[in-house]
Amino acid sequence: MSVATQEARPTGGIRRINAQTFHQLSALATLALLVGVFAFGNAAFLSVNNGLTVLLQTSVIGLLGIGMTMVIITGGIDLSVGSVLALAGTCTGLMVKAGVPVAPAMAAGIVVGAFCGLLNGLVITKMKITPFVATLGMMMIARGTALQLTGAAPISQLGETFGILGNGALFRSVEKLPNGLSKVIFPGIPYPAILLLFVAIGAAYLLRRRGLGRHIYATGSNEEAARLSGVNVDRTKIAAYVLSGALAGLAGNVLMSRLVTAQPNEGVMYELDAIASAVIGGASLMGGVGGISGTMIGAFIIGVLRNGLNMAGVSAFIQQIIIGFVVILAVFIDQLRSRR
Numbered sequence: 001m002s003v004a005t006q007e008a009r010p011t012g013g014i015r016r017i018n019a020q021t022f023h024q025l026s027a028l029a030t031l032a033l034l035v036g037v038f039a040f041g042n043a044a045f046l047s048v049n050n051g052l053t054v055l056l057q058t059s060v061i062g063l064l065g066i067g068m069t070m071v072i073i074t075g076g077i078d079l080s081v082g083s084v085l086a087l088a089g090t091c092t093g094l095m096v097k098a099g100v101p102v103a104p105a106m107a108a109g110i111v112v113g114a115f116c117g118l119l120n121g122l123v124i125t126k127m128k129i130t131p132f133v134a135t136l137g138m139m140m141i142a143r144g145t146a147l148q149l150t151g152a153a154p155i156s157q158l159g160e161t162f163g164i165l166g167n168g169a170l171f172r173s174v175e176k177l178p179n180g181l182s183k184v185i186f187p188g189i190p191y192p193a194i195l196l197l198f199v200a201i202g203a204a205y206l207l208r209r210r211g212l213g214r215h216i217y218a219t220g221s222n223e224e225a226a227r228l229s230g231v232n233v234d235r236t237k238i239a240a241y242v243l244s245g246a247l248a249g250l251a252g253n254v255l256m257s258r259l260v261t262a263q264p265n266e267g268v269m270y271e272l273d274a275i276a277s278a279v280i281g282g283a284s285l286m287g288g289v290g291g292i293s294g295t296m297i298g299a300f301i302i303g304v305l306r307n308g309l310n311m312a313g314v315s316a317f318i319q320q321i322i323i324g325f326v327v328i329l330a331v332f333i334d335q336l337r338s339r340r
Contacts, residue, residue, distance in 0.1 A: 023282040024294045030280075031301050038308030045311060052169075052187055056258070058303030059192035060085075063251040064270055065277035065295045066203045067244030072278050073207075074240045075220045075287025076131035080120060081248040082270035083142035086263070088113040089252030090146045093155040093162075093262025102161045110249040116142055117245020121238030139271070146264035155262035165191055166257030192254045199247070204292040216240055220287030269320075272327060273302050279330040286334075302326075 038045045064081050071078045092109035096102055116138060123134040169188025177183055207213035215236040218226035227233050256262045279285065280301055281294025302323070309319050 064274035067247035080138035082267035085267035088249035089256035113249020114246035121241035
């Protein structure tokens with residue numbers, strides 16, 4: 001059966017769209033409920049500064065979640081994004097430390113991430129190793145490489161320019177006081193949040209309007225049917241993993257720029273946040289279902305949850321327990337949806 005024939009079935013398509021829309025609306029209602037609960041417990045939660053902090057904290061999760069969504073839609077998984085983030089950010093820091101200008105160094109960091117994704121895709125499609133095992137291996141390889149390159153030590157003194165991407169803001173307004181000090185009138189919109197917006201729009205356009213996006217959905221829905229319809233399944237999977245790796249590299253640049261230090265130990269367990277964002281937003285681990293808008297909602301649920309728990313004084317260990325329960329619940333709901 002061809003992909004075109006599958007798409008021509010109105011009843012199945014309407015059911016899928018309605019189910020996905022309902023899932024996204026449920027996630028949006030959950031986000032609104034979390035905001036209401038945390039705002040009730042702490043009035044400062046709804047302040048402008050805290051809102052911008054949530055935007056800043058969510059940007060890295062969102063970038064990883066977008067790449068993870070593409071991989072999950074193909075029916076795969078990428079457990080290496082946290083380690084690839086660290087490796088790409090470390091490579092960027094090493095190049096800047098060696099005198100390479102910041103922009104080319106960050107571009108090279110993204111290329112490093114894309115190369116890791118390419119290796120993942122080749123191992124999965126050519127060696128026929130399951131995505132879980134292949135990306136688990138890459139997770140260890142990338143982390144070990146980052147630690148080996150730096151001797152497990154952070155790379156500091158990278159200069160003010162290196163920190164612009166992670167700490168800069170659009171429309172920031174600062175007033176000079178008579179005593180010579182500065183007063184921030186409006187902190188501005190963080191650059192990482194603006195970057196996340198553009199990447200999300202581009203990824204949504206790719207998935208919904210371009211041939212590669214349609215092939216990604218077709219591969220995840222029914223790989224054999226997609227192959228018989230002329231879709232190059234292997235190339236599609238490789239492209240999804242390359243995009244995931246490239247976005248992990250971009251997220252690594254953002255995170256290291258925020259710290260103004262390249263940390264080879266960063267990104268631990270970030271893959272779980274990325275998976276949770278995608279699944280909470282409606283992506284199915286069975287493949288063929290998911291969207292960028294839902295992933296953004298899922299990323300903000302994770303970001304708001306972490307921010308609200310921090311403001312409530314909940315320890316980082318308890319936060320891990322709560323996020324773990326959220327991941328299990330999201331996967332359970334996904335399985336119930338798949339059975340129906």
